[in-house]
Each structure stands twice: as structure tokens, then as C-alpha cells.
Amino acid sequence: MSLAALITCLFVSFSTFAQVWSDTEVWSDKKEKEYSEWVKKTWGKDFFSRKSNTDETPNIFYGLRVDCADNVYSTRIIFAYLNGLPFAMNDASGGKKLISNKMSRWDKLLEKDRIRKFLFYVYDIVSTKSLPNDTYPVKVSPDTIVPGTLILTVELNHHSWIIKNIFPTGIPHLVYNSTVGAYSSLVLQERKTWPNGEWVFEDNVTPAGNAGVRYWRKESELKLPVWKVTGYSEEQYALKPGKWKYELQKALQNSKETNQQKVGRLVENVCADVQQRIDAVKESEMFLKASNYQCLSEADFDTYSTPSRDRRLADEIIELRNFIKQIVLERTEISLDEKTWLQMKLLFPQLEISIAAESNTQKGQNISTSSLCRSKYFSRSLMAEKSIDLAEIKRRLFTYRISSNPNDPPEIRFGDLVPGYKSECPSWGNLKLNYVE
Amino acid sequence: MSNRQKLLFAGGLVFVFLVIQFYSMPPPATGVNSNEISSSAKELEKTIPLANHGQDAEQKPLDAFANPSATFSTAAKLCFPELVGDTTLANDFIKDWKSLHSQALERIDYIHYFYKDKSGQEWRAQVLYNYPNGRPTRELKLYKVLEDGLPDPVQIDAKEKSNPSDTVLANYINFDSVFETQKKWSLDDGKGAQIEVEESNSQIIEFQLFQDGKIFRCHDGDCECKK
Numbered sequence: 001m002s003l004a005a006l007i008t009c010l011f012v013s014f015s016t017f018a019q020v021w022s023d024t025e026v027w028s029d030k031k032e033k034e035y036s037e038w039v040k041k042t043w044g045k046d047f048f049s050r051k052s053n054t055d056e057t058p059n060i061f062y063g064l065r066v067d068c069a070d071n072v073y074s075t076r077i078i079f080a081y082l083n084g085l086p087f088a089m090n091d092a093s094g095g096k097k098l099i100s101n102k103m104s105r106w107d108k109l110l111e112k113d114r115i116r117k118f119l120f121y122v123y124d125i126v127s128t129k130s131l132p133n134d135t136y137p138v139k140v141s142p143d144t145i146v147p148g149t150l151i152l153t154v155e156l157n158h159h160s161w162i163i164k165n166i167f168p169t170g171i172p173h174l175v176y177n178s179t180v181g182a183y184s185s186l187v188l189q190e191r192k193t194w195p196n197g198e199w200v201f202e203d204n205v206t207p208a209g210n211a212g213v214r215y216w217r218k219e220s221e222l223k224l225p226v227w228k229v230t231g232y233s234e235e236q237y238a239l240k241p242g243k244w245k246y247e248l249q250k251a252l253q254n255s256k257e258t259n260q261q262k263v264g265r266l267v268e269n270v271c272a273d274v275q276q277r278i279d280a281v282k283e284s285e286m287f288l289k290a291s292n293y294q295c296l297s298e299a300d301f302d303t304y305s306t307p308s309r310d311r312r313l314a315d316e317i318i319e320l321r322n323f324i325k326q327i328v329l330e331r332t333e334i335s336l337d338e339k340t341w342l343q344m345k346l347l348f349p350q351l352e353i354s355i356a357a358e359s360n361t362q363k364g365q366n367i368s369t370s371s372l373c374r375s376k377y378f379s380r381s382l383m384a385e386k387s388i389d390l391a392e393i394k395r396r397l398f399t400y401r402i403s404s405n406p407n408d409p410p411e412i413r414f415g416d417l418v419p420g421y422k423s424e425c426p427s428w429g430n431l432k433l434n435y436v437e
Numbered sequence: 438m439s440n441r442q443k444l445l446f447a448g449g450l451v452f453v454f455l456v457i458q459f460y461s462m463p464p465p466a467t468g469v470n471s472n473e474i475s476s477s478a479k480e481l482e483k484t485i486p487l488a489n490h491g492q493d494a495e496q497k498p499l500d501a502f503a504n505p506s507a508t509f510s511t512a513a514k515l516c517f518p519e520l521v522g523d524t525t526l527a528n529d530f531i532k533d534w535k536s537l538h539s540q541a542l543e544r545i546d547y548i549h550y551f552y553k554d555k556s557g558q559e560w561r562a563q564v565l566y567n568y569p570n571g572r573p574t575r576e577l578k579l580y581k582v583l584e585d586g587l588p589d590p591v592q593i594d595a596k597e598k599s600n601p602s603d604t605v606l607a608n609y610i611n612f613d614s615v616f617e618t619q620k621k622w623s624l625d626d627g628k629g630a631q632i633e634v635e636e637s638n639s640q641i642i643e644f645q646l647f648q649d650g651k652i653f654r655c656h657d658g659d660c661e662c663k664k
Contacts, residue, residue, distance in 0.1 A: 094549035225656035299599030
């Protein structure tokens, strides 16, 4: 017995049960502020696509492919790792123990490999379903909605964003990603606007929907019901979804965005969405080509279909249109320069009617110097790229010509009229665009 | 000094300390009762009954709700006196509420199955419910539970992972040996009343009811009514 105990002690003392990383610091208000500053300065769309850091050291996180929830968890885990802080989260598989940096599964690896393995492990386990158990909804104030906070939609729309920054105008800079496929880029996505509250809180505006702006729980509060977590607030659920983003902007702004600035920002967001759609369609075309244009399986169909993204694009265009309408109603047209007015007139020639009616009567036009978001999309039938601008995308989107169906060839995805075309492949779910004007 | 060397040095110090401790320990006491189980372990056995995968099996209520703390009854009577009546159990309350809202749309969020294979290895299967483009689909995730008590993801065929049939689920999950089933679901009556429930082995662990501008919620027997 005594010899066995001695041998056991010898084994234990000489083993290297290395944690993923050792936490030598503790979370405090100061560390939370540092986290916020770090997200603001360091987190960006190239975080996983740049091969080296600003100090030219190799980026050990290069090449990680993340979806929307992975992106959110990564900010917290990576900051904790880089700063010797602990990280813990609930076990999304239902177990009672916490998943944390103290795990020693990868103790035979070097530290930089352990952190990558840990991240892969977390990505396998987490999703937007697990985020509510590791976070809590915050009060609407400049002290609580800061860089590093996250936004979560209801589970129906299963999406999340990290807030990288809040501009003085009360507008956020969001970094996020969508579903990851085999050909997804390493570059994350970004936008400078609040998401549409109707979409964030769709079908559940109660606290149990878990939607809205949220922050990370302390480790000691991970097992509490969310309403007992320090800082928990139901303020956001008292706001009407249609007003949610405007109330947040108002609460967080300390300078007013000029009309010109706002139009510029909204146009930038729409153009970013258009480019993201072009990339998404390109990605699904690569996947289709690799599989010899076989019909997609249900899982791949979900990965490559774009109804949510198309809905977001529609929302962004509507937001821009509604703002222009407001300017006209308030007779403050002078607040926009002539070039911007020309662009808006091309895009929205009949503000007095609905966007659908306007799009129906709008004629297709050639690209001109007043065109916005000039882009190119691939046509499989022509084996060539075709040009398009925002006015044409908008016209096709609101006349239901744009297709979210990933089995369709790219030209159909972008609304080309191909007489007699009919998809022979099965389709799942309701892909019809629905929006609130 | 590298991290590995530091660890080895620390390990060496620990070894020396343990050796000293070992040789200064008194001999073990005699007459230890090997059948004695700590009171906390006994409590654990009472509160987590074995899962019965039969849907109509009667389950004994958890102690927390069977002998409810004053908070459940107090909160329930404060929020919904017309609904609670003489009910003192969350399970009964939820059952009654469901029957009053039989037309409500039920949505499952997930079901977790905890089971053991023939060799006694513990596994967990997560069946996640998603609603892409408005239609319900399931996603299967499988985990082996390792010695540290934490899950180890097991890769499964993409075709079987996505929207698996009951047959496929039965190929992976040994339903005969399921000892815990966790489920999260919600009901929305479309008229402003919504309930979200988490249960383990059919016993309510947590729920939140939103109705008539009030929130009635409980977690492990600790309840509140918010108006």
C-alpha cells in the first residue's frame, strides 16, 4: 500500500497536467474595461484571415473558420487567453460541470496548439442556443452597451453579432459571420448599423426569447437563473421591436449624425450586404460545381440558402428609403448634396408609393455614374460576369425575382429572367421574401 | 526556465512534500463503515430518478416541488390565483396551463439524452430543434463523456446528423439505458401568453410564464411573480 502510494505520488508530481492556459489574473471592472478596449482596437473582420499581427508576430488564430456564435465566444476566450484570465462557460450538452481553460485534455501539446484545440472544441459545442446560458440581457445605457457586448436574435433567426465599437452617433460597428460552408472565406463580415428589431425579436419579445444586447456572466453566476444575474435588465423587452434600435441609438449617442452622414452610412451598409450576397452565391456555386451540380442535400441547402441574408438586405434598403422619405417630408432636402440626391432619385424614383409598387413600375436601367453599389455577379449560362447596381438589385428584390434557393444558378439567384427555367431539385422551407416596410 | 521545466520543478517539490507527509501520517482508523453514504449523495439519488423513456410513465415529483417551498405557492397565488387553485406542484400547474391553451403552438428547443453503452461508457446525445425558413428540423450531436466529466464531440455522418429520422436516432442512442432526459420547450398561444419550460426526466427545473403583463417564473423551486 505504502509503495503504491509512493509510486502514485511520484507519477502525479512528475506529470504535466497542463491546463489550456493558466489564469494568473482575475476578472474585475478594470479587466472588463480592458476587454472592451481590446475588442474595439483589435477585433475586426480580418482577425482570422491575417497571417500576422500588427507587431509582425504570427497570428496563432489564423485560419479558424467561425460561424456567428463561434465569433462571439472567440472574442471572450481569446482575450482571456492573451491576458491570463479565466474563461468558463456552461456545458451546452447539458452536463453540470463547466467547460473552462482549466481543462487538461490537450496537455501534451504546446500552448499555442492547446488554445486552438480548445477553440475548435468550443466551436463544436456552442451555438446561438448556448449563448443565453452564458450571458444576460443588459440595461440600455452607455455604461452597459460597450464594445465587447453582443447582440442575439431569437432562436427562430439564430444569429449573433459582436459590438466592436459604438460611434458617437450611437451607431454600432458590428462584426459577425454567417453559416460556414466548405468554401467560406476567412474574412468576417461587418456592418455599421443596428439590426432590425423586428427581426431580432421576431416571434418573441419576452425575456425568455433571450434576444437583444447581452453581456458575459461572471463565472460565479453561470448556474443562476438569468433573472438573478447581476446587471440583468428587462428594459429592452419593454421597447417595441420597431423602435428598439432607435431607442438604443438615442440612449448611446452624444452627437447627432447629420443627414448626409447617415445616408452615407446606410449606403455603405447596403453595398456591404450586396457584396456579401455576391460572395455567398459564389460560394454556393463553387460547392455545386464541385459536386457536379447535383441537387443539394437538406443540410447543404440550409447552409447555402440566403433567405435571412436577403431579408436583411431588404431591411437595409427599406431603412434607407424610409430615411429619404423622412427628409422629403421634413423638407430638409438641402441637407443632402446634389450627387446624393441624384443617386437616391435613381434608386427610389417614386417615394410616394410602396416599395413594391415602385419596383414594379421601375424600368431596368444601365449602370451610370449615379449608380450605387456597382458589382458583378457570375452567370453560369454565359460563363461570364455581369454588371449590376443597387437600383437593379432593389428592383429585382422587391418584385420577387431574386432567388434565395442555392440550387438555382447564379444568374437566377440575381434575378435574370430565363424563360422556361424551373428548378428540378427539392427545396426546403419558405424562401419567399417577407419584409416590413 | 520553460513552462515544462517549471512544472517539473513544482512537481518535484510536491513529491518531496507528500513523502514527508506520508511518513508523518498516523495509521488509519479501524472500523470504517464502507456502506455509509454521505447525506449529499443520498439527496442526489432522491432528486434524480432514473429516466423512463416511456412517455406515460408516472414520475415521482422532485423534492423541491413535492414539498414546495413557500415561494412557489406564494408566487403562483400572487400572479395567477385563478389558475393555481390548490395546486402546489409546478408540474401540475404547467399541465393545467397547457390544457387551458391546447391550441397553442408548441416548439421544442432541444432534447438531451444521457445514456450508457454496453460497456458502461457514458454518452450524451443532443437533438437540437431548428426552424430554418419556418420549418422544424432536427440536428443530432453526439458526445462521449470523458473522465473529467466533460463531453467529447464525436463526428457523425453529415447525412445522419442533419434532420435524423427516429430510426437513425435509435441507431445512435441506446434508449433502454437512458438515465436522464433533458428537454426545453415553449408554448405560445398567439394571444400574448407564452411559457418556456426546462425539464429533466419530466420534472420541471425552470419555467417562465408571460401572461397578462405578468411574469411568473421558477428555478429549482425558487419562484417569483413580477407584475
